[in-house]
Amino acid sequence: MSGIPAQSPGPRPLHVLQLLGSGGAGTGDHVRSLAAGLVARGVKVTVCAPATAERHYRFADVGARFAELPAGSRTRAAWRAHTLAARADLVHAHGLRAGAVAALATRARPVPLVLTWHVRRDAYGPTAPLRDATEAMVARASSVVLGATTDLVDRARRRGARDARLAPVGLPGSRTPSADAPGSRSARRELGLGESPLLLATATLEPGQGHETLLSAAGHWRDRGAPPLLALVGDGPLRTDLERRVTREQLPVRLLGDRRDGRRLLAAADIAVSAGGWDGRGLAAQEALRVGVPLVAAGVGGMPRLVGDAAVLVPAAEPRALADAVTGLLADPDRRAALSAAGRSRAESWPTEDHTVAHVLSVYDEFA
Structure with a gap:
């Protein structure tokens, strides 16, 4: 031994x-x-x-x-x-x-x-x-x-x-790019945007996510000069129906499907939009505020508590209110800058x- x-x-x-x-x-x-x-x-x-x-x-x-x-x-x-x-x-x-x-x-x-x-x-x-x-x-x-x-x-x-x-x-903040990442410029070029504003919504294409409201809102801003492009990231059972409506009404909307570069697209956006009828933690909203992208969202579920005064909240299922909030922000760069700073500050408290x-x-x- x-x-x-x-x-x-x-x-x-x-x-x-x-x-x-x-x-x-x-x-x-x-x-x-x-x-x-x-x-x-x-x-x-x-x-x-x-x-x-x-x-x-x-x-x-x-x-x-x-x-x-x-x-x-x-x-x-x-x-x-x-x-x-x-x-x-x-x-x-x-x-x-x-x-x-x-x-x-x-x-x-x-x-x-x-x-x-x-x-x-x-x-x-x-x-x-x-x-x-x-x-x-x-x-x-x-x-x-x-x-x-x-x-x-x-x-x-x-x-x-x-x-x-x-x-x-x-959730991981380090995987979210900053809003001035070089990839944001290439993302805009890939979408053929030119000087047109980019709106981004990320959600599964299924009932209850507010996509019909988004498309109706897009109809309100369709005829304005250089209308914003609404890019929808996500896939699901409603995709075919939504694509048909986009084509039928000639809406400035593009369905991008599931994307591995969703965060790069977010960094390229002028405004993030969330129109779901209910949202728990508002994951897309969290990412938008972390990046400093101004957010317009339906004030439902946990969204008001999540964002506080760092986003523009509108009633759910009201396309006109959503459209007015978006066009108002696009016309007010100072307000967008203030929301960008407020969003980053709010994210630090999570x-x-x-x-x-x-x-x-x-x-x-x-x-x-």
């Missing part, structure tokens, strides 16, 4: 399974940021998501293990998540769909389930009861629900959540990534 005392092993690191769907509505950016911060603090992180999410967000690059979530079948997805959850200390689901998979996956072997509820998707008609039932199932199965806005916290409580809290979510990671870790400590 060497006489050297055996080294006692240190405590086993916490192992957390992060579960998400497509990564839309900012969940992909949030999970990547969260995974990086957790790994840096010694937490073992497995991210389970569709292969498309890994290709886009590259969770493995920040030290997380990636496991593919099968697409198409909730049963197959739940079984995959169940297998992974059996080796984890805690499951953290992001979004209602991922939460439903996690609730099914943790039934047989109870594992603490944290749900971050990022956005609200309302359902109408025959699908409304199913939506309500899914929300109730996920809320009741969760050890704690972290809501992105106060109304989501209230909604989780109404659905039967045992514990629901408002959660700070700081939670940082470190703040978000520390908060999440404190929640994990309660349950793991």
